[in-house]
Amino acid sequence: MDAACTAADLAEATAQAVPQHPDSEILLSFPSLNVQLAARVPADIGDERGRFSDARDLKAHAGLASDPSHC
Template structure:
């Protein structure tokens, strides 16, 4: 069992090194993107999370009509329903889960 545990730990070390190499390569490629300064100007977005956000949004700037459309796509815009005197404000269930996860990080 000890030998098996050591073999699994060695595999885990190799995978961790691969993740670090992939993160460095993604960061380097993202630094050369024309929107790098715009995306990283948002609070909490560095190279890796900024690359994730840009990958989920896409590079086509005219894709969203306004900021509210992007906010709804990310699931950050609340849904307000009003009927008569009652008003219901809920969170958006239909959203891009990967973009919402990157925003959460």
């Protein structure tokens, strides 16, 4: 029961925090990306805008790069 309450509290806190993120409009514009999933994007890749020089770097970080030499 405690875990369920904690999960519900976390979901509510996430729902309140994501819209306040500077990139929330972009994150929430992706099809099928709800507030809970949108919170994972900066958590997984970081939210430092200069970290990736271009989209290829981000794709390589995510393991989606088609050019293996760019990984």
